[in-house]
Amino acid sequence: MGLLADLTGWQLVLITLVMTHITIVAVTVYLHRHQAHRAVELNAIPAHFFRFWLWLTTGMVTREWVAIHRKHHHKCETPDDPHSPQTRGLNKVLWGGALLYRQEAKNLQTIQQYSQGTPNDWLETHLYSRFPWLGITLMLLIDLALFGGAGLIIWGVQMIWIPFWAAGVINGLAHFWGYRNWNTADASSNISPIGIIIGGEELHNNHHAFAASARFSTQWYEFDIGWFYIRLLEVLKLAQVKRVAPRIKVDLKTKVVDLETLSAVIGNRLQVLSNFARQVVHPVIKQELGQSSGDYKEKSRLVRQLLGQPHLDESARERLQVLLSESQVLTTVYQFQQNLHHLWERTANNQEARLAALQEWIANAEQTGIQRLEEFAQRLKGYRVSVLANTQPA
Numbered sequence: 032m033g034l035l036a037d038l039t040g041w042q043l044v045l046i047t048l049v050m051t052h053i054t055i056v057a058v059t060v061y062l063h064r065h066q067a068h069r070a071v072e073l074n075a076i077p078a079h080f081f082r083f084w085l086w087l088t089t090g091m092v093t094r095e096w097v098a099i100h101r102k103h104h105h106k107c108e109t110p111d112d113p114h115s116p117q118t119r120g121l122n123k124v125l126w127g128g129a130l131l132y133r134q135e136a137k138n139l140q141t142i143q144q145y146s147q148g149t150p151n152d153w154l155e156t157h158l159y160s161r162f163p164w165l166g167i168t169l170m171l172l173i174d175l176a177l178f179g180g181a182g183l184i185i186w187g188v189q190m191i192w193i194p195f196w197a198a199g200v201i202n203g204l205a206h207f208w209g210y211r212n213w214n215t216a217d218a219s220s221n222i223s224p225i226g227i228i229i230g231g232e233e234l235h236n237n238h239h240a241f242a243a244s245a246r247f248s249t250q251w252y253e254f255d256i257g258w259f260y261i262r263l264l265e266v267l268k269l270a271q272v273k274r275v276a277p278r279i280k281v282d283l284k285t286k287v288v289d290l291e292t293l294s295a296v297i298g299n300r301l302q303v304l305s306n307f308a309r310q311v312v313h314p315v316i317k318q319e320l321g322q323s324s325g326d327y328k329e330k331s332r333l334v335r336q337l338l339g340q341p342h343l344d345e346s347a348r349e350r351l352q353v354l355l356s357e358s359q360v361l362t363t364v365y366q367f368q369q370n371l372h373h374l375w376e377r378t379a380n381n382q383e384a385r386l387a388a389l390q391e392w393i394a395n396a397e398q399t400g401i402q403r404l405e406e407f408a409q410r411l412k413g414y415r416v417s418v419l420a421n422t423q424p425a
Contacts (some may be wrong), residue, residue, distance in 0.1 A: 033179035035395035059230035070245035086166035098145035128198030205235035231257035241276035
């Protein structure tokens, strides 16, 4: 009999969910945002607590997790990515993500190359890294002492929680299915706009767009509970946010394209291009292709896919040209999208030259007679990074 063996079934479920949630918070706040990306600095108290809790509930070694995750970002969706469903298959990552993690943890080159800055104190070298199995064994004994026979079930849930939700769902499903706010070069997606079950990691496309950001939510309708905990720790003087993704605002009163506009545009490529796709490309595709044959949905999907790729091979370019030939308006939009890409691809560091190029792009866009493109160009004039009075979201 355990000390808390008289608890009801629902009480045991609640306790299990609380403990697994603490583990999720430890992964997203400590391992991911603090250790892997240095987006937030943690006071010694929460940092040591999270490290100890992860030792108890997962047996994961900080330097291994950090190294594997950093390699994932560096080699994303390539054969060298430790857990990409695009190269290894969704089922293998979703159901065998923990196995892929353990295989990569044995790669000493990965650990040495990508684990810089992780803890190397006495506790790490003599306990956590040396005896990772000891923590989960101690957790089993604690669960049994507290909950009796039910403790074995609780411990089992704790052991599969991270392997399934993090190693499986995030590493697998979040690179295969969902919605995308940002046209990143990888296949990352947001599984849900409400990030609670996996601590905000559900907003995975947002994270890949702004990997060094402590906040994963980027849209008004998205909620990142991991960010909530970070802000709470900050209020308690136990954390300090180092970086967050910028949020572009539009000052509608601005009529002159200046260096502040240029700074907002050049420094926030993904946001600008995503806004262009949402505010110009998608509405124009619907308007133009909707007037053609009945296979609108298939054509629309293909055009969006092709226009979303900055670099196309010869075959893809030929397919795109065939589709664009149906609409001069769509062809013009595509040309302006390409010219917008060139603003970042310029090798010249001369700010005046870049400003002149942006001013020319906006002036030409305003003369196209394409309403969506003209409206975007007018809004682009007012792009600012800081939150200004009387501004509207980009």
